Amino acid sequence: MPSPNPAAMDFLLTRRSRPAKTLTGPAPDRDALIPILTAAARSPDHGKLEPWRFVVLEGAALDRLAAAALARGAALGLAPETAEKGRRQFADSPLCVAVVESPKDSPKVPAIEQTYSAGAVCLALLNAALASGWGANWLTGWISEDRSFVETELGLAAHERIAGFLHLGTETVAPPDRPRPDIAAITEWVTA
Template sequence: MPTPRPDVLDFLATRRSRPAKTLGLPVPDRADLIPMLEMAARSPDHGKLEPWRFVVLERGALVRLADAIPSHAAGLDAESVAKAQKQFADAHLAVAVIEVQRPSHKVPPIEQTYSAGAVCLALLNAALASGWGANWLSGWASHDTGFAAAALGLAPNERVAGLIHIGTETSAPPERPRPDIAAITTWLPE
């Protein structure tokens, strides 16, 4: 019979991302952040490829990213540009989880993508469980290959899986509606 972990189950049953715009100072320092990165790196990784890496974006880097947005925003409306700039300009700390597609005859690219997504969620949960507020964001800039290459130094086989913003929660978000499990679950008979 399994031994339940009520504390972990309670955390998972009640976890809630904190909107990035409500995250303030202080933010984790390197000594606080390293254990969270280590926890995230324990995510499922078929073939032990490590198809991801981390880029820690501290305040100065985030300001530089915000300033670089307009030069990659050709054809976008002013509101989209301003929203992308604000995501970086208002942040104090974010971790870019970078998906790294590795050649493998055993592990297809989609499984490497899923692994990078698992790392994003694991880092988000590690930050929340450590007492920080955290949010997983993306947006057009993080998916723009020109911006990602110029601003984050990404190689052609890399892309941003997510930006995990971490900081001190300044206001608690209200609970939001959750999926109706009965409506999205199919049971196949034995």
């Protein structure tokens, strides 16, 4: 017979990301962030490859990245509002954890499984931050796909990519809940 954890299940059934633009300081300090990162690193990882890593962005690093995003957007000829969206992702963030997908060569673990593991780390980090009382949001956007930006500004290797930018801070406003999937419409029961 299973041993349920009703509090954990209630959290999962009611969890809600907080829009990044509604987060402010304070953000978790290093002592508060370590358990969140530790929980995220407990994600499924076939072969124990750790095909991901964390880059914690704070203070002046966020200011530098905001300016670099705006400059990169202009260099790419992006619409000003698109370039600004990339800038604001860093300028408005009290703390950002870049989850970097860093696949490993493996004869047993396909690359797609390593990608899924990196995605699981993002969700686990988001949920661990929320469970710890912080506001949190998982974003990507054009800035995460721009090879020049991620390699030059974040130091990613050619084989790495951003799985997500996780923004953490203090929630200023709780957004209304949004419509959730209709489980009956997306579930098929196969019994034979």
